[in-house]
Amino acid sequence: MEFTIGGRLEVRITPADVGKRVSVRRRTDGGGTGAEFTDTVGVLTSWDHGVLSITRKSGESVHIVESALVAGKVVPAAPARRRGPAASFEELATVTARAWQPVESEPLGDWRLRAAGGFTRRANSALPLGDPGLPLGDALGRVRDWYEERGLPAYVQTATGAEGTQEILCAELERHGWRREVSAEVRIAALAPVGDRDADVSAVRLTREPDAAWLARYQRFSTPGPHVLRVLGSGPSVWFATVPGEPGADPAAPPAAIGRCVVDGRWAGFMAVEVAPEQRRRGLATAVMTALARRALDEGASAAWLQVEEDNEGARGLYDGMDFAAHHRYHHYRHHRSA
Secondary structure, three states: OOOEEOOEEOEOOOHHHOOOEEEEEEEEOOOOOOOEEEEEEEEEEEEEOOEEEEEOOOOOEEEEEHHHEEEEEEOOOOOOOOOOOOOOHHHHHHHHHHOOOOOEEEEEOOEEEEEOOOOOHHHOOEEEOOOOOOOHHHHHHHHHHHHHHOOOOOEEEEEEOOOOOOHHHHHHHHHOOEEEEEEEEEEEEEHHHHHOOOOOOOOOEEEOOOOHHHHHHOOOOOOOOHHHHHHHOOOOEEEEEEEOOOOOOOOOOOOOEEEEEEEEOOEEEEEEEEEOHHHOOOOHHHHHHHHHHHHHHHOOOOEEEEEEEOOOHHHHHHHHHOOOEEEEEEEEEEEOOOO
């Protein structure tokens, strides 16, 4: 990371650069002899009262005292991926939202308030794609009131790490007393290689609705109700995959593996891919995704997306092997009354 001109370190950023992607070097107190330095790259979200706030692509906010800066510069946006489908943040945010549609929805300017009885944060959070039509503090107050009226915690879903994402909004949420609870990656890939994998799909059964066995395997199905089925069934073209248990197993037992796919134009979204613990490492997750990908290809899709939480190492390994690469990260911020 080069900061020098003529061999001299220079701070070449000012408060006028708020909203731009920057790279800075600051002096840290390492507790030893000599100066120690740390580099930070992200979006400069504020520069107030001698303190800079920089939001990294992970969603983490870093606060730096101006007097600790030894170098800094504006840097270009991260280069676009060289493989797989091209996609903007706005396109992906819209497509992924259509795959988890709420039972109840209401506009707030360009934002959308979504509720589904608390089933999944994605269907029970405000989606802020644009201007809420109110000053931010007033808009967030309306969000809190709307969810309180429904007996639900107030969440706002944001994104970081790509061109056009919401680092400044993330920083503003923190200043208004909201805290980041869950983060995940949105990954994308070309769809054909997923469908072309050499996987045994003979046991995979595809249906338009989840049956009782599918729901018994789905780990998020903890609060039965019609709202759950409405959310799971939402989307332009929805498919459910089931791999039955071993021959002779109790028919009422949960299946060996399941998955869900939503086909939406050129996109196929994969979610709820789960395998019974005792059935793992047998290729069942790959078989589920391959079967769903082939059906999506038949419907004209060419690109794939999925969402994976950062601590789900097993899933991340599976998706790495299928060439799914991170596009951006999304986060759910929750309002805390004590703030």
